[in-house]
Amino acid sequence: MVETRPTQRRTNSGPGRLLIAVYLLFAIAATSRAGLQLATKFDEAPVAYLLSGVAALIYIVAAVGLARAGHTGRRVALACCSVELVGVVAVGILSLVDKELFPDETVWSQFGSGYGYIPLVLPVLGLIWLWRTRRAPA
């Protein structure tokens, strides 16, 4: 590997910036979808739509956390990635077991299959990235 390693590893440069870009895309996608669903047809599937809203919020906060880089940012990102991972796995299992619970698609249904399973991969990448940059001084 000929990569030049900066003396400080910040979460908001290099691969981290790609991660932030993808988080931003998901934040946009999830927010607009959830906003639309909550505004126009909340009664049809409240659980699914509220979940979409929560997921959207977490993507936004995670992106901001990674982008802010500092100590607090890392903690925030760590919390978000953990919640996301638990969320996508839990909702993935629940949506397979009990289809009634999520009659309409959410970002996390079927482990995020509607989004190319990226929702499942993203928090893992986030956690790996936070782990690999952990020695950076805040």
Add this chain to the structure above:
Amino acid sequence: MVPVTSVGADSPVDGIVATLSIVLSLLVAVWALVAAVRHRPPDRVQFVGLAVLEVALLVLSVLALVAVGGGDQPGEPGAFYGYLVTLVCLPPLAWVLARMEPTRWGSAIVCAVCLVAPVVVVRLQQTWEVLGG
């Protein structure tokens, strides 16, 4: 997937411009991927590609808005306009992030965004048509 059925009038977002946008976006994505694999920062080709893609997407938006002005309506207006606004914001987003990151990861960002854009174009087409059933 639910089969998509057309509702009478031709879709303004399902023509040559849409196809060109998708092809161009994928070409830029491949080019950027090669650059990222070769540890190259975003080059001129990627930025020009993003600019041309943005022009194509703006033309697509104008076509859609002209059709709406002519009395046509998208099948799911809320989602349609959401995708339309998102779509024209994608190349500038990639541009700015790629400028901030003059490393291989900048190229990776361009690649990622250019893979998302075709998906949004397809979603745009699906939300123009009314989903059957």
